[in-house]
Amino acid sequence: MAKHNELGKKGEQLAVDFLIENHYDIVERNYRFDKAEVDIMAQKNDTLAIIEVKTRSTADFGDPQDFVKPKQIKNLVKAVDEYVTVNGLDVEVRFDIIAIVKENNQFKIEHLEDAFYHF
Secondary structure, three states: OOHHHHHHHHHHHHHHHHHHHHOEEEEEEEEEEEOEEEEEEEEEEEEEEEEEEEEEEOOOOOHHHHHHOOHHHHHHHHHHHHHHHHHOOOEEEEEEEEEEEEEOEEEEEEEEHHHHHOO
């Protein structure tokens, strides 16, 4: 497996662990619809948090959240709309980013709630 794929998988697991520690229930991982893949769907109270995980080995080229592009956001919204409709869910939906940067041998995790509204 390529190193960037390994780093991505490590980042997703770190994000899941972080969410669980912060009292979220993991609903889905790597949900696919059409051209989108939703990294994590997690629920806390009546909110379904759609989590895009961005992991980088360095922040030299920008913050991880800077790499979420408008087309990706559009595809994620479409996928989540389908998921909520098909499953008949009555929840608030929020789009978050968990940005992870490896610093030395540690990982810095930042949870950006309602992140798509900050672009």
